[in-house]
Amino acid sequence: MRILPIVTAVIVSVAIYAFVFERDSAATLLGGPDEPPEAAQQTNEAGPDIAAQAPIGVVAMHSVAQTIDSAVIVRGQTEALRQVDVRAETSGKIVSDPLRKGAFVDEGALLCRLNPATRLTSLAEAKARRDEAEARVPEAAARLAEARSRLEEAQINDNAAQQLSEGGFASAVRVAGTKASVSAAEAAVQGAKSGLDAARTGISSADASIAVWEEEIDRLEIRAPFAGMLETDTAELGSLLQDGALCGTVIQLDPIKLVGFVPETEVDRIAPGARAGATTVSGRQVEGRVTFLSRSADPETRTFRVEIEVSNADLSLRDGQTAEILISSDGTPAHLLPQSALTLNDEGTLGLRVLAEGARAEFMPVRLLRDTVDGVWLADLPDTLDVIIIGQEYVTDGVAIAPSFEGIAQ
Incomplete structure (x- = not known):
């Protein structure tokens, strides 16, 4: 066994213990200068008072508020301006070739055509009934005119018979006959x-039937309600569509909407027509204006829906992309300070330690507006103030401090 390393380790351990924990005794043992009893007693008695009254050295900086554009930052996503599921309004078999998803279609473009089956025959039958009814009208009108003429003749004969009967020149039988003719x-x-x-x-019934069958035939051609892109393939050739079945989905992406939800603490800072910008997760930056701000809050999140309309002529923005939205608002006075200057008080409130009157430390709560590479922009502060940027964690409210401003500039 090697004895020398063990002995060396024991000696070093004893020396470290004596230096750290028994420094005074070791100094006396080694013959260090003794402090006079009166001086030691004076130091012990006055030391705490001197320590309590001595200002604590800190580093501070002068700061002046600047007016910045305090944009409201919202997390949101892109949303198609319009999206419609185009569905059949009647049943039938598809007789047109399908259009593939991703294709651009104009307003009114044919998406699906259904087999007319017997609808054309029914329409022709309704038109024939109308023609037949129209042909009967002149004949019925002629019969009515003839009947009216006979009625006039019968009334004349009846009047003559009554006059002759009053003069004794016509019998009662003749008068009764003329009255029967009038009836x-x-x-x-x-x-x-x-x-x-x-x-x-x-004629009216035939016209109504014609209108029904013409509308039914118009429903055989399903067309795009607006210009846009097909999000799905249209119905396949030969497939049977029932009433309400999906023919295809059309979306309009130019312009496109940015949709976000604003907390109720920030909603008053936004106005319709305000400029807004956004950055997608892919790094694409776009600009637009606020077109809608909800008047009713979401009952669960207590947030308000906001919509921004932006141009998307090249259709590079897709529906459902995540985006960070910045909505401009009125300028706000704020201070640009190092992020390291921020601290928390005993209640956990975010703020700063500043130099107050009488060279005393004071805590001020702040509102964080923006975080940049140059520092953080803080609001709800006086226009000018001296901020402790080093040593703020070692002082509390009312503690005397000795600030140093050497080499510190905003």
């Missing part, structure tokens, strides 16, 4: 009117 003529007029009304009703 028969009136019945003929009513019948002719009914025939004419029936013909006109037939």
Whole structure:
């Protein structure tokens, strides 16, 4: 066994213990100068008072507020201006070739065409009924005119018979016959009117049937409601579409919307028409203006929906991309300070230690506006102040400090 390393380690350990924990005794043992008893007693008695009254050295800097554009920062995403699922309004088999997703379509472009089946025949039948009803109208009108003429003749004969009967030149039988002729003529007029009304009703019914079948035939061609891109393939050739089945989805991406949700503490700083910019996760930067700010908060998050419309002519922005949105608002006075100057008080409030009147330390709460590579922009502070940037963690409110401003500049 090697004894020398063990002995050396023991000696070094004893020396370290004596130097750290028994320094005074070791100094006396080694013959160090003794402090006079009166001086030692004076130092022990006055030491705490001197330590309590001596200012603590800190490093501070002068800061002057500057007006900055205090943008409201919102996390959001892109959203298509319009998106519609185009669906069938009638049933039938697809007889048109499909359009593939990603294709651009103009407004009114044909997406799906359905087989008309017997619809054209039904339309032709309705038109034939209308033609037949229209042909009966002149005949019914002629019968009505003839019946009215006979009614006038019967009324004239009845008047003449009554006058002759009053003069004793006509019998009661003749008067009764003329009255019967008048009644028969009136019945003929009513019948002719009914025939004419029936013909006109037939025309109206045929017109209604024609309108139904024409609209049904128009539904056979499903067209794009606006210009945009196909998000899905249209229905395949030969497939059967039922009423309400999906033909295809069309989205409009130019312009495109940026959608975010603003907390209620920031909503009053935003106004419709305000300029806004955004950066997508891919690094693309875009600009636009606020087009919508909700008046009703989300009941769960207590946030307000905001929409910004931006140009997307090259369609490079897609629906659903995450973006960081900055919405401009009125300028705010703020101080640009090192991030290391921030501290917390006993309640956990974020703030600064500043040089107060009488060379005393004082805590001031702040509102963080923006974090940059040059420092942090802080608001809710006086226009000018002296900020402790080194040593703020070692002082509390009311503690005397000795600030040094040498070599410190904003």
